[in-house]
Amino acid sequence: MKGFIALCKMELRLFTRDFFSFFFALVFPVLMLLLFGGIFGNEPVYEGANVRMMDVCVPAYCVMIIGVTSLMSLPLTLAGYKEKKIYKRFDATPAGKGNVMLAQVFVNVVMTLVGIFILLVAGAVLYHVRVKGTILPVSIGLSFSMAAMFSMGFLFTAVGWDVKSTSLLCYLFYFVMLFLSGATMPDMLFPDTVKTISGFLPMTYAVDLVQGVFAGDGLGLHGRELLVLGAVTVACGVAGAILYRRKDWT
Amino acid sequence: MAEEIVRVENLDLAYKNVHAVKGVSFSVKAGEIVAIIGQNGSGKTSTVECVEGLRKPDGGQIRVFNKDPWLRRGEVYKEMGVQLQEAEYPLKIRVEELCGLFASFYERPADWELLLAQMGLDEKRKRPVHKLSSGEKQRLSILLSLMGRPKLLVLDELTTGLDPEVRQNMWKSFGNIRKGGVAILMVSHYLDEVEVLSDKILYLEKGERQFFGTKQEFREYVKTRVPAGEWEETFSLEKLYLMITPKTAGLTMEGIL
Numbered sequence: 001m002k003g004f005i006a007l008c009k010m011e012l013r014l015f016t017r018d019f020f021s022f023f024f025a026l027v028f029p030v031l032m033l034l035l036f037g038g039i040f041g042n043e044p045v046y047e048g049a050n051v052r053m054m055d056v057c058v059p060a061y062c063v064m065i066i067g068v069t070s071l072m073s074l075p076l077t078l079a080g081y082k083e084k085k086i087y088k089r090f091d092a093t094p095a096g097k098g099n100v101m102l103a104q105v106f107v108n109v110v111m112t113l114v115g116i117f118i119l120l121v122a123g124a125v126l127y128h129v130r131v132k133g134t135i136l137p138v139s140i141g142l143s144f145s146m147a148a149m150f151s152m153g154f155l156f157t158a159v160g161w162d163v164k165s166t167s168l169l170c171y172l173f174y175f176v177m178l179f180l181s182g183a184t185m186p187d188m189l190f191p192d193t194v195k196t197i198s199g200f201l202p203m204t205y206a207v208d209l210v211q212g213v214f215a216g217d218g219l220g221l222h223g224r225e226l227l228v229l230g231a232v233t234v235a236c237g238v239a240g241a242i243l244y245r246r247k248d249w250t
Numbered sequence: 251m252a253e254e255i256v257r258v259e260n261l262d263l264a265y266k267n268v269h270a271v272k273g274v275s276f277s278v279k280a281g282e283i284v285a286i287i288g289q290n291g292s293g294k295t296s297t298v299e300c301v302e303g304l305r306k307p308d309g310g311q312i313r314v315f316n317k318d319p320w321l322r323r324g325e326v327y328k329e330m331g332v333q334l335q336e337a338e339y340p341l342k343i344r345v346e347e348l349c350g351l352f353a354s355f356y357e358r359p360a361d362w363e364l365l366l367a368q369m370g371l372d373e374k375r376k377r378p379v380h381k382l383s384s385g386e387k388q389r390l391s392i393l394l395s396l397m398g399r400p401k402l403l404v405l406d407e408l409t410t411g412l413d414p415e416v417r418q419n420m421w422k423s424f425g426n427i428r429k430g431g432v433a434i435l436m437v438s439h440y441l442d443e444v445e446v447l448s449d450k451i452l453y454l455e456k457g458e459r460q461f462f463g464t465k466q467e468f469r470e471y472v473k474t475r476v477p478a479g480e481w482e483e484t485f486s487l488e489k490l491y492l493m494i495t496p497k498t499a500g501l502t503m504e505g506i507l
Contacts, residue, residue, distance in 0.1 A: 002354050003354045005354075006350070006351050007354075010340070010351050013343075013347070014340055014343065017342045080341070085337075086339060088304060088334070091303075091304055092304060093355045094327040094328050094355045094356065096323065096324060249304075
């Protein structure tokens with residue numbers, strides 16, 4: 001346990017020293033909030049609508065944070081450790097690579113939650129954004145979204161044979177999903193063709209689910225999203241685990 | 251009689267198209283230094299990586315502290331320290347952070363602050379590991395291998411990249427460590443190092459054991475394989491090795507000029 005705590009502390013330190021992860025998980029979403037908040041304010045999405053712009057954007061940005069840690073930060077760290085044989089070095093200690101990976105997942109999950117917390121505080125202070133949902137559906141919504149996104153990231157590291165190929169997969173899926181899932185701008189602004197493409201992206205379901213539970217929807221209203229995200233979690237997790245067993249760690 | 255720490259019997263290991271280790275057997279006892287020598291690609295690192303539990307053998311049996319290192323790696327590493335041939339550490343981690351981290355893996359870690367000073371790394375403790383010179387990295391790797399106060403040390407190219415003064419210091423240090431009852435299995439291309447440090451030699455060629463025994467026995471082994479006229483009792487270990495190892499073609503000026 002002492003070793004695992006030390007590994008978590010180390011990974012936390014390294015996370016904060018990595019500009020990309022730190023900036024895009026903790027700072028960039030707040031900048032997005034300021035930018036879009038500055039343009040639209042927290043006014044109704046359209047005239048007469050009872051949904052306000054920032055109430056829609058903040059949960060979407062929460063999913064963007066999940067995307068940064070799960071599809072960029074964690075997979076690229078895993079791929080880098082493997083390629084440089086850092087896991088092999090830890091395998092030659094009582095800790096083993098399993099504990100290092102676990103610490104990396106733990107730290108990325110924690111930093112996701114920290115990023116979401118900072119965003120919610122900024123939203124509340126600057127634009128009076130309120131989370132109307134209760135703790136249980138909000139927690140379940142975030143958990144399902146995180147599980148699906150982290151499973152995808154895990155699968156990419158299993159499919160990629162080196163840092164370059166893993167980066168390619170991660171960048172491709174991250175940016176496509178980021179712009180077409182409603183995580184950066186409300187999907188109600190999308191043309192129909194983009195909406196169709198959006199329907200094939202797991203992040204779209206995460207955005208819909210998180211927006212829904214933040215707005216106070218019960219989980220019963222989001223069965224489809226929960227089902228898709230659950231299926232993505234299981235499929236990517238199992239496929240990733242099978243591929244990982246075939247990897248050469250030496 | 252000294253306790254047997256490592257026992258390897260008929261070790262076999264193959265990569266895709268290469269049979270890297272073929273039926274190799276040897277043992278290492280407490281307080282003994284066994285050096286594995288042989289050309290590049292002779293299976294030295296593959297052999298020690300199987301002993302370290304980092305590679306699964308295709309055949310044979312390995313026991314380290316009477317345990318299978320592949321199946322019970324976590325337990326074995328409580329008493330085994332390893333210096334890998336090539337070791338990388340997380341980017342941006344500092345020397346003292348890495349030492350503290352490795353110390354946390356053991357119940358009774360070594361006094362790494364003292365080791366840092368003894369290794370001449372005290373002034374580099376705040377420096378990111380990736381900014382150390384290759385010699386400094388090597389010293390850090392050796393330090394980390396000692397972190398758990400091991401009863402078995404596996405050292406793959408112990409003094410590569412070290413300057414002559416530090417090399418000699420290392421020889422002295424590891425000689426003392428051995429006197430404390432620690433078993434050492436080392437891989438080296440430096441035959442002067444092997445001559446000074448080792449009690450026994452395991453000589454591999456193309457993955458096969460050619461010889462395993464004491465230095466004196468190695469001398470006798472070579473003597474029987476060279477013409478009488480070419481033999482001198484004063485030959486160094488390096489000279490002996492060069493007499494029996496397969497020759498590789500050197501560069502000719504034709505290919506360059």
